[in-house]
Amino acid sequence: MSGIARRGLLSGGAAALAGAAGAGIGGMVRPYPAAAASRSKARAGAVPGRPVVVTPHDARYPDLVRGNNRRWTGSPGAVHLVSSTDQVVDAVRDGVRDGRRLAVRSGGHCYEDFVFNPDVETVIDMSEMRAVYYDEDRSAFVVEAGATLFDVYLTLYRLWGVTLPGGLCHYVGAGGHLSGGGYGMLSRLYGLTVDHVYGVEAVVTDGKGGTRSVVATRDADDPNRDLWWAHTGGGGGNFGIVTRYFLRTPGTAGRAPAAQLPKPPAEVLLHDVSWRWSDLSERSFHRLLQNYGTWLEGHSDPDSPYAGLYSSLNLSTVASGEISLSTQFDATVPDAERLLERYLNALTEGVGAAARPASVAAGELRPSADRFAPRRSPWLLATRNTGAYAWTRSADYKSAHMRTGFPDDQIAAIHRHLRSAAGGPGDLLQAITYGGRINAVRPGATAVAQRDSVLKLQYQCYWEDPAEEARKVSWLREFYGEVYAGTGGVPVPGEVTDGCYVNYADVDLSDPRWNTSDTPWHELYYKDGYARLQQVKQRWDPSDTFRHGQSVRLPAG
Structure with a gap:
């Protein structure tokens, strides 16, 4: 049993013209x-x-x-x-x-x-x-x-x-x-x-x-x-x-x-753990990412007993002091504690670094030290307590879908940029579990084209002082570009990666300085579905009233 197990046993949307986010709490039940x-x-x-x-x-x-x-x-x-x-x-x-x-x-x-x-x-x-x-x-x-x-x-x-x-x-x-x-x-x-x-x-x-x-x-x-x-x-x-x-x-x-809609689990298991950068060798870091990707490759089928598991591996910069893992698991599954223990053991096998309570915010997430020992919680309470809330900072983001775990060259690039002096406290790459029932829907049934991924990635950086913007944005661009250097600086759909997430809008995908591949921005988001979206655009918005920097374009001619 691992050290973690012995101590006891988680996107947006863009606020754009298709109707974006509101604020305030309080639904109504009336006609x-x-x-x-x-x-x-x-x-x-x-x-x-x-x-x-x-x-x-x-x-x-x-x-x-x-x-x-x-x-x-x-x-x-x-x-x-x-x-x-x-x-x-x-x-x-x-x-x-x-x-x-x-x-x-x-x-x-x-x-x-x-x-x-x-x-x-x-x-x-x-x-x-x-x-x-x-x-x-x-x-x-x-x-x-x-x-x-x-x-x-x-x-x-x-x-x-x-x-x-x-x-x-x-x-x-x-x-x-x-x-x-x-x-x-x-x-x-x-x-x-x-x-x-x-x-x-x-x-x-x-x-x-x-x-x-x-x-x-x-x-x-x-x-x-x-x-x-x-x-x-x-x-x-x-x-x-x-x-x-x-x-x-x-x-x-x-x-x-x-x-007529899904019922959430009555209870969930919550677990947060971290590893100090000072305890992580490059080999340890490589093994942790390798374990994470390999586990997801083997446990992302729609009918997996782990379908009710969500994890976010929060790869924060060395300036943040630690990297962390936040997990929620369906506690109503038979032997839920044992399944969670097996998952944690698989992730930490061969890593070597000591696991510790999480103590540093990871982007919009607030890992909790009191969840170092996995704890049961009613679902709504867990949703209230683990959810990310509104913040008021400047930020930049990028995304990727992964069909497999991380290749060695990507892990090396991730490690190098997270340890760079240019990355500040709070900047990170968030690697989120995907697959399961998401992948049970065929591409084309909805406009979401990525239906066989096992990981969704969000690259993030934040700043308060406007004078920091150029440096921060440059760091994130270089980070992202080097991870996908083999495919023109972007996660081109292929055997390993499968494009980007439209709700994590990124105008750099449209810029030939940062996207040097032959794959246009719309293919990174929509793949083969873009032509169909253009036909919808032609029918419902022929004058291009609803548009922005990466809106669906009217068909040529």
Whole structure:
């Protein structure tokens, strides 16, 4: 038994034009029109039927023209805080009529300047549209696009005992998270969020000044089905503004609401452990990463007894002092403690360095020293306590999907850059378990193209002082570029890597200085699905009203 076992036995979405994140907690269980009307009347300064409009002379303006990433600040002429689909239709119609560039903001978790940049003239803020309820007519749960993930978790679980396998960051909004193919701690067990999206309500334009809302579902005979498909991983800011999602797991039509979405485990096992950099030789580091990847290659089948396991290997810089592992496991599985022990033993075999309680924050995660001995927790309490919360720093991010574990040359490059003096405290590479039920869905069934990965990677750096930006961004670019030096500086789809995650938007993928491969940015995100997304774009947004730095382009010609 390992030292760990003897001591006893976890993404966003982009806040872009497909309906991005909101803030605040508190879902509603009412028919949609009543819910929207009650909120509209309750908002201070609101005129019934009209949004609150904030302009640069308003004291609220500075807080509404920046997102979670303080790197980006906008200067639009107005921010429209909408509270109904009709208000979104009006705001889009007015913007199209006046020729104004539109963007959408709620929680503001877009990693790039797709919302907050000098070209945007009107921001449509979705944060007042955050209801979560059940629609009897459509026999589906409804999540408004401004609802935060914790809005969704709290309401679905308290009222129906179900959940959505979404992300860790509580204040990410449902709009952008779902449209980009959001994932989270229960995704190996239940798939991606989009695997449970039955339909969307979206505000679209016809290229002739006409603006309307439409509902598109996965029903085979739905004439709008292509619009539903595009929002199951096609990313935000491409086709229209999502105002509502309809959620229902395939095959559950006609069942009671409590049987139409996944039920989370009643209890989970939580475990955090760390290794001091001062105790890690290069060989030890190499063995740990090698073990992690090898284990995932062998335990990522949809029916694996480890489908309920989520781990994040937080490879922080040497300046952070330690690297850590955060794990959540379904405690209702038979012999859960023994299975977790076997997992931990496999990861630490041959590493040599002593495991210690985790004590350093890893990006947006806060490992807990009191989980050094794995502990049981009710699922909702664990979700509340382990989730990443909102932060206000400047940051840069990059991503990769891995079909296998780490090759030796990648491990060497990772080790070299994490030990570089250029990497500061809090900067890291997060290696997250993937696969399981995610890989049970065939590519093409949704717009998420990566359906056989075993790892998802997020490269991260943070800073407070604007003077640090150039140095920090340069470090991350060089780090990423060297790891994928053999494929032009980016994780080109192939035997080992499988492209990038659209919710971790990265404009460097479009820049030939940093992407020297023959693979364009859209293939890194969407692979062969891009041409299909372009056809959806042509049908639903022929005038390219909804666009940003990496939006789906209209077909040539």
